[in-house]
């Protein structure tokens with residue numbers, strides 16, 4: 001199959017492909033998604049095949065109108081509605097008990113469903129053109145950094161999917177925040193485009209799942225299957241260096257040798273004696289989120305890079321979302337300096 005690159009005007013065509021059971025890479029404000037008709041079991045299975053995704057890792061169902069939520073969930077608790085009012089359309093995914101309208105393959109056999117109403121207008125128009133909710137994981141090969149441009153999707157999935165719509169670069173750059181409403185209190189399963197601080201301001205106390213900042217033990221029961229897989233890993237080895245900017249620069253420079261690179265802030269670049277790939281200004285967590293996955297891909301593109309020392313983002317506001325991804329890219333290897 002040859003993957004077609006569609007422009008933002010070709011929404012009708014994307015809808016036709018999706019209604020026919022095809023796979024289309026679609027822009028959202030977080031990252032690009034690999035969409036299929038969520039009511040078509042065969043189409044949903046082909047998402048798992050194209051990505052090489054483990055079949056026990058459930059998909060997010062994307063809708064275009066708030067009202068569609070009630071049909072997908074058996075019940076929507078009061079706090080979940082508050083979250084919908086505050087953060088939809090946007091980078092928040094709700095985990096709720098699923099109704100029998102949700103395909104078992106989408107939910108990977110779980111009793112729950114993940115639902116999101118994206119903020120990107122083009123994404124909503126594609127859902128409407130299809131006339132069905134769309135199942136869509138990030139449009140990368142499983143384990144590689146999530147795609148934030150149409151070009152990234154092509155790099156990973158060329159000729160494995162029917163089409164990609166080019167909607168430009170994603171404005172958020174990390175995936176949606178995943179919050180479970182299955183328990184008594186909301187529980188953060190994956191930090192993302194909506195921050196923990198914003199959630200707590202609206203919903204009161206939110207529990208943070210241990211796996212947001214820690215590694216799953218082998219065989220451990222996890223609330224969100226995606227958190228147990230090694231994710232976002234570039235081909236080079238990554239080690240996080242935690243400490244002040246000055247200590248970071250000193251550490252990297254004293255370990256400078258062939259094959260070593262730095263993943264750092266803009267202001268560090270000129271001070272470093274190794275190749276430096278930066279992902280934003282130290283003070284701008286949102287910029288760091290927007291540029292982070294692209295920076296990991298840039299590292300991959302330079303094949304002679306064997307070891308990367310990464311500057312550790314501050315784990316607050318959007319920095320928590322970046323740190324969560326960086327930990328996985330580094331296989332949880334952190335050196336304190």
Ligand code: TXA
Nearest residue numbers: 030032033058059112113114137138175176224225226
């Ligand atoms: O921003 C995003 O969320 C993007 C765009 C395309 O919407 N999508 C995305 O999907 O990141 P994916 O499949 O790469 O990540 C979805 C995460 C996975 O970690 C998965 O395990 C978790 O959500 N998830 C999905 N359904 C779940 C459920 N029923 N219970 C717990 N976790 C669930």
Ligand code: MG
Nearest residue numbers: 137138139146
């Ligand atoms: Mg993903």
